Each structure stands twice: as C-alpha cells, then as structure tokens.
Amino acid sequence: MSIVNPKNIAFKAFVMPADLNFHGTLFGGAMLAYLDQAGAIVAQNRSKSRVFLVAMNKANFPAPAHLNDSITIYGEVSKVGKTSMTVALQAWREDPITGEREISAESEAVYVAIDENLKPWPVDR
Numbered sequence: 001m002s003i004v005n006p007k008n009i010a011f012k013a014f015v016m017p018a019d020l021n022f023h024g025t026l027f028g029g030a031m032l033a034y035l036d037q038a039g040a041i042v043a044q045n046r047s048k049s050r051v052f053l054v055a056m057n058k059a060n061f062p063a064p065a066h067l068n069d070s071i072t073i074y075g076e077v078s079k080v081g082k083t084s085m086t087v088a089l090q091a092w093r094e095d096p097i098t099g100e101r102e103i104s105a106e107s108e109a110v111y112v113a114i115d116e117n118l119k120p121w122p123v124d125r
C-alpha cells in the first residue's frame, strides 16, 4: 500500500544552499536528518510522548534532490511493539518550476517512546 497520501505528510522543506554536497545536490546527511525529523513526528503523534530514534534499518537514495527543490516526506507507522514503533518513510523531491516529481529517498526507522527520565515506556498506556 502506498504511503503517498496528504494525511501522511510529516515534513516539508526546500533544498537550501547550505545543505548541498560537492556535486551541488542535497547532502545525504541532510536528507537523513529530514527523514529522522519526519519519523519522530509520526512516532510522537502515535505515542503521544517524546521519542528516541534507536535504529534506521535502511536508507535508500534513488534520485538526487536539487537546489530549490521542495522535499515532502510521507510517513506511516508500520509496526507497533510494547515501547517501539517502526515508521516507513518516503521522501519526494519536486521541481517547483516544472512540477517534475520523483522519490528521492526511502527509509524505515524505529523509535522508542520515552518518559521524562528518557526511559522506554509503553506506546499504548
């Protein structure tokens, strides 16, 4: 099932000059930070608590994003454990002039719901 649905939009940004790599395209580390933020927002909304990232099981970068592209990240909880949540993430780049749009990155990240002492606590309390 596709997670590309307006209700699953977790993050939006523009590719800014400070986030470019040597090739003039979006630095992979910047995209990873976007994916982490998007996944954390999805996990926080699901657990109604603060969360820690414990694993990024995969990160694929099928197409580069360019300066001034918009980045839209869709995220959906794919699995819920006792304290953990797995979030499927898909980042799309879009050229604002031409409207050309494609998948730029995909990831699966695991977050743990944490209490005020930064210790795991149940997602469903």
Ligand SMILES: CC(C)(COP(=O)(O)OP(=O)(O)OC[C@H]1O[C@@H](n2cnc3c(N)ncnc32)[C@H](O)[C@@H]1OP(=O)(O)O)[C@@H](O)C(=O)NCCC(=O)NCCS
Binding pocket: 051, 052, 053, 054, 055, 080, 081, 082, 083, 084, 085, 110, 112, 114, 118, 119, 120
């Ligand atoms: C998150 C943290 C509090 C969890 O503590 P812990 O002692 O590992 O807790 P547990 O062993 O009870 O694991 C908690 C849950 O995470 C899951 N988990 C832990 N490591 C995992 C991994 N590498 N991959 C997938 N799931 C993992 C466990 O299976 C468990 O899931 P469940 O409760 O749904 O069954 C601890 O690992 C931590 O502080 N990590 C640092 C997090 C961080 O700094 N992240 C970056 C900044 S956000």
